[in-house]
Structures are given as C-alpha cells and as structure tokens.
Amino acid sequence: MSATHHGIGAAAGSADGFDRPLLDAAQRRTFRRRQRLREWVITWALRLCALTAVIGLLLIMVFVFREALPVVFDPAIRAEAGLARLFATDMWQPVGGVPKYGIAPLVVGTLKVVAVAMLFAVPIGVLAAIFTSEFSSPRFRELLKPVVEILAGIPSVVLGFFALIVMASWLQAATGSPTRLNALNAGIALALGVLPTVFSVCEDALRAVPRSFREASLALGASRWQTAWNVTLPAASAGVAAGVLLGLARSIGETMIVLMASGNAAIVSASAFDSVRTFSATIAAELAEVVFGSGHYAVLFFLGAILFVTTFAINVAAGIFVDRLRRRLAGA
Amino acid sequence: MSAASTTGALDPRATAPLPVARPARHPWGDTAMIVLSGLAVALIVLMVALILGNVLIFGWRTVTWEFLAAAPSHGMTAGGIFPAIFGTSALVLLMTVALIPFGVGAAVYLHEYARPDAWLTKAVRFSVNNLAGVPSIVFGLFGLGFFVQFVGRGMDRAMGLDVVWGQPALVWAALTLALLNLPVVIVTSEEALRAVPRDTREASLALGATRWQTIRNVLLPQAVPGILTGAILSVARGAGEVAPVMFTGAAYFLPYLPTYPTDQFMELGYHVFVLATQSPDVEATKPLLYGTVLVLLLLTFLLNLTAILLRARLRSRLAGRS
Numbered sequence: 323m324s325a326t327h328h329g330i331g332a333a334a335g336s337a338d339g340f341d342r343p344l345l346d347a348a349q350r351r352t353f354r355r356r357q358r359l360r361e362w363v364i365t366w367a368l369r370l371c372a373l374t375a376v377i378g379l380l381l382i383m384v385f386v387f388r389e390a391l392p393v394v395f396d397p398a399i400r401a402e403a404g405l406a407r408l409f410a411t412d413m414w415q416p417v418g419g420v421p422k423y424g425i426a427p428l429v430v431g432t433l434k435v436v437a438v439a440m441l442f443a444v445p446i447g448v449l450a451a452i453f454t455s456e457f458s459s460p461r462f463r464e465l466l467k468p469v470v471e472i473l474a475g476i477p478s479v480v481l482g483f484f485a486l487i488v489m490a491s492w493l494q495a496a497t498g499s500p501t502r503l504n505a506l507n508a509g510i511a512l513a514l515g516v517l518p519t520v521f522s523v524c525e526d527a528l529r530a531v532p533r534s535f536r537e538a539s540l541a542l543g544a545s546r547w548q549t550a551w552n553v554t555l556p557a558a559s560a561g562v563a564a565g566v567l568l569g570l571a572r573s574i575g576e577t578m579i580v581l582m583a584s585g586n587a588a589i590v591s592a593s594a595f596d597s598v599r600t601f602s603a604t605i606a607a608e609l610a611e612v613v614f615g616s617g618h619y620a621v622l623f624f625l626g627a628i629l630f631v632t633t634f635a636i637n638v639a640a641g642i643f644v645d646r647l648r649r650r651l652a653g654a
Numbered sequence: 655m656s657a658a659s660t661t662g663a664l665d666p667r668a669t670a671p672l673p674v675a676r677p678a679r680h681p682w683g684d685t686a687m688i689v690l691s692g693l694a695v696a697l698i699v700l701m702v703a704l705i706l707g708n709v710l711i712f713g714w715r716t717v718t719w720e721f722l723a724a725a726p727s728h729g730m731t732a733g734g735i736f737p738a739i740f741g742t743s744a745l746v747l748l749m750t751v752a753l754i755p756f757g758v759g760a761a762v763y764l765h766e767y768a769r770p771d772a773w774l775t776k777a778v779r780f781s782v783n784n785l786a787g788v789p790s791i792v793f794g795l796f797g798l799g800f801f802v803q804f805v806g807r808g809m810d811r812a813m814g815l816d817v818v819w820g821q822p823a824l825v826w827a828a829l830t831l832a833l834l835n836l837p838v839v840i841v842t843s844e845e846a847l848r849a850v851p852r853d854t855r856e857a858s859l860a861l862g863a864t865r866w867q868t869i870r871n872v873l874l875p876q877a878v879p880g881i882l883t884g885a886i887l888s889v890a891r892g893a894g895e896v897a898p899v900m901f902t903g904a905a906y907f908l909p910y911l912p913t914y915p916t917d918q919f920m921e922l923g924y925h926v927f928v929l930a931t932q933s934p935d936v937e938a939t940k941p942l943l944y945g946t947v948l949v950l951l952l953l954t955f956l957l958n959l960t961a962i963l964l965r966a967r968l969r970s971r972l973a974g975r976s
Contacts, residue, residue, distance in 0.1 A: 476951065548684070
C-alpha cells in the first residue's frame, strides 16, 4: 500500500522529472475503491468490538435466565423446587433426602449483611468525602487518594481473609458475641469493600459543585460546616445518591467477603450476631458440587438471576442520578 | 453557643484554619462536625494500615524464594505457591490477549467514529456502564452456563469429542474475566484517546491520511500509555478475582502445571480462599496463608501503582495541553 501512496495525487511536474501521474485514472479508481472498502471493513470491525459490550450483557442475561427458568417452567423441577416451594418454607437445606429450598433465610441474611455494610459505609464514606473535598488542602487530598485506591485495589478475597482470620476475633472479644462469624463481621468487611466506591463518587460530586456556591454561602455568614452540609452537599445530592446506590449494588453482589466472613448458616433472625447466609455466598458455596441440570442447579441460577436483576436496577437508577447531576451542574 | 463565639479565638478546639469569612454562629458545633468528618478519613486510613500491617507482619517471614518456587505439599500445610503464581500469570495473559483488541477497538469506535446521540452509541455506553456493575458471582454463573456448558459442550459435540472443551478450563476462565474487565479497558482507552489533541488528528487527515491510517499511525501510538493503564488495571483486578473463575477453571489443587487452554489451573486468589477455609490444619496452614496473601497483595499493589503512575503522567500531559 505504502508504495502507491505517492501515486494517489498527480505527481505531475515533480522535480524528479516525471510529468505523468504514477497511476492512471483507472488504477486510481481501483485504488480509491479498495481504500474505501478497507475503511468500511475496519469501521465495521470496530463497531463489532463496541457491540461486544452489548452482546456480552445480553448473553449474561440470556444464559443466567435460561438456566434459571426451569424453576418456573420445567414440571419435574417445579415439583422439587418450584416458585411455590421457594417461598413455602424458611429452611434452606438443599442437600438431603427431601431437599428444602426456602429462600427466606437467604433474603433475610442478604438484607442483614447489606444493612450493616451500608450503616458503616455510607456515613463514613460521605463524611470522609465532605472532609476531603471541603476542609482539606490539595496536598492532603493527593496523599489520601492513593490510600483509597489501595483499599479499592485490595482483592475481595483478601478482605474476606482479614475478616475471617483477624477481625472476627477482635469483634468477638469486643462484643462478646457467641458466634465468631456473623452478620456484623461480614457487614463491616463488606463496608471496607464498598467504601472506596461511595467515597470516590461522593467526593467527585462534591468537588464538581462550583466555588461560587460556597462563596455565596460563606458571604451570607454561614459557617464552614453549615456551608458544606446545607449548600454543597444538597447541590451534589444526585452524585451522593449515585455513590450510595453504586455501593449498595456492589454490597449486594459481593461474594468472597461474605462467603468467608459470615459463617454461612441459613437462619431467619433479626440479630446481627447470628451467622448469615447470603444469595451470593450460597451460589459460590454450592455450585461446585451441584449436578448439572438438577433442581438445585436451577435454583442457584435463579438466585443469580435475582441478584442480576436487583443490581442491574440499582445501577440503572445510579446512572440516572449521575446524568441528573451532570445536567444540573452544567446548567449552574 | 453564641457566647462561645465571642471567645472563639481562645477556644483550643477552634484550631482548624478558618476561611476569609469567619463563622459567625455555632463555632463549637462547626468544629465538632469537621473533626468528626476528619475522623471518618482517619478511620479509612487506619483500616488500610491495619490490613496491610497485619499481612506484612505475619507474612514476610514466609515469603522466600523456596516459597515462590515450590509446589504445595503435605496436604497444603507445607511447600510453596508456584503453581498458583504460574496459573494466575497464564490466566491474566490469556485474558489480556482476548481483552485488549476488543476493548481498544470499542474505545476507538466510541471516540473516533460513533455519533454521540446515535442509538447504537447510547446502547454501547449503557452496556459498558452496567456491565461494570454486574456482580462477579453472576459472571461466574455466566461463564459456567455459556462458555463451559454451551460453547464448550457444543464444540465437543460438533467435533465428536468426549469431554475436552466442555469442562472448566483456563480458556473459559480467561474469557469470563475478559468480559468482566471489558469496561475497564474501554473507559481507560477512551480517556487516552481524549488526551490526544485535536490538531494532531486534523493534521493527519489534512495530509490525506484516511481515518484508519490516522488512528493506526497517529492516535494509537500516542494513546499507548492510557491503553497500558487499562490493561494493567484489568490484570490487577483479574489476578485477585475469585468468584468468576471458581466454577470456570480454577482448581483446588493440581499436581501439574497447566499446559493447554483446556487444562484447569491454580489461582492465587482462589488459593487464599482454599487455604483460609478448607484447610484440615488451620494453625499449620496459617504461615502459608499469610505468605500467599502477601504475595497477592504485593502483586496487585505493584500493578495498581504502575497504572496510577502511568495515568498521572497521562493526565498531566492532558492538563498541559488544554
């Protein structure tokens, strides 16, 4: 191709003595046509690359739902693990003579762990974001950012390990709880996992609030905290909501931390000191031993489908808040 | 409260530097809340220090050359982690090979070709955002249901083989991870393309280069640091992810190293999980567990650090130009 480069334009009258184009009109047409074809092929190849994201998401949906649907439609599996049976009992005993697939303890367990996690992650994340964006020097921010990035970079299996081996003993000593691994332990570890998300999104949102908002508030005699709490935070509220929602979605879907730190006992109770079993941990713990195509297999995919739908809805909501923030700040 | 405001300067708690506009009311509550928010920051830093410190103190003794170079032995109560390091490397290498062309291609399309308001562009951006939010365990389910059961079994049936492809394997785990990390690479590569100044692009087009020639010879070479950032970030994430690979290819223990894409493999993150939860002798395993965690943390830390430095350079270049 590169040899024909010179020929595309007319090289007529050039210094090297050629007074004739390197390519005649027909050759030039062929060259142009070939070049156009190549550009067209490449455009489509790149478009297909971009489409892999769409196709990937669709495939995830299709294949998780496909394996989950027997719970609703397959008569043999419905008898063993139909929807009615999933809600009929509060026992989760998938292995045994008469397997019981009551998902109530899993729902309770997931809600409990997520509630504990958000109880820690939201106040700490939002307050830390306020401090960093409103009250700290740029130099301090440059020091703190890598610390949060380190926390974000810690693999969840390491957080799970820390909660299982180290933190559980500390917490048990501090609270006198009868169980070492419980909802509190898993929830705090989970909070560590989602803190970077909550913090980073909130901090970005706060920093995006124009300086004039703060100056106006301070000029009116408001104190620094009053300004941060009553002016800056409300202005960034959509971003804060997005951060909290993204953290919520992550905490619902997070697997290794709860699998290792929660004790995994399927119990219906309100106490944070009981062991809990979550949706994600149930899938992770049981899928390896399950028979392909069995009722148990379908139920685990059904749990996965519920996880997918829930987190998807929360993420879409977070996306709407992000758009709203962007529009509001663009208008301001 | 209002009485305190007159003596605010003497209040030892009001040591925070004040802005030009001096708070007229509630200086005590004000300082208290600022201190409280500062405590939230301190708590985050403290937790990070606790985790890293704990792993470092109990792990550094274990990490020796023998530990890095030997295989686990005596029911995983002795020996090293070489197979896990090897398996993780093979996994992220395969993942990167599958991931980079698609991720960079998608970013090039989004930034150089797509009209921002076309429905296709919107669909791609929506998918990228939401793909990043799919729980990793759902990726695991998907990898098992799609790659192993559907594609793998399908290939076996089409080629009349016994079970060769239709079982958990290195290649399926790598592809699952590649999909998981697709958003990371797309977002960072697009950022890198954004950092290439407009005039460079226009100069190339004005010289008669086609769109693709401009991209290949002008834009991509300049975007390499950004693309590398995305690749490194996804490798760091891939090395530590467990949920997506535990059903698609990671093995509890393997007496041999994987040599074919259809082999299973040992992975560092999964090895941490196995040592922490499945050990027959917890106390004997503990030093190995800490050593493995330290190696995994050092690996992800170094990768992330490289990515952060690369990105900082990229951003400063971007800032210098605008």
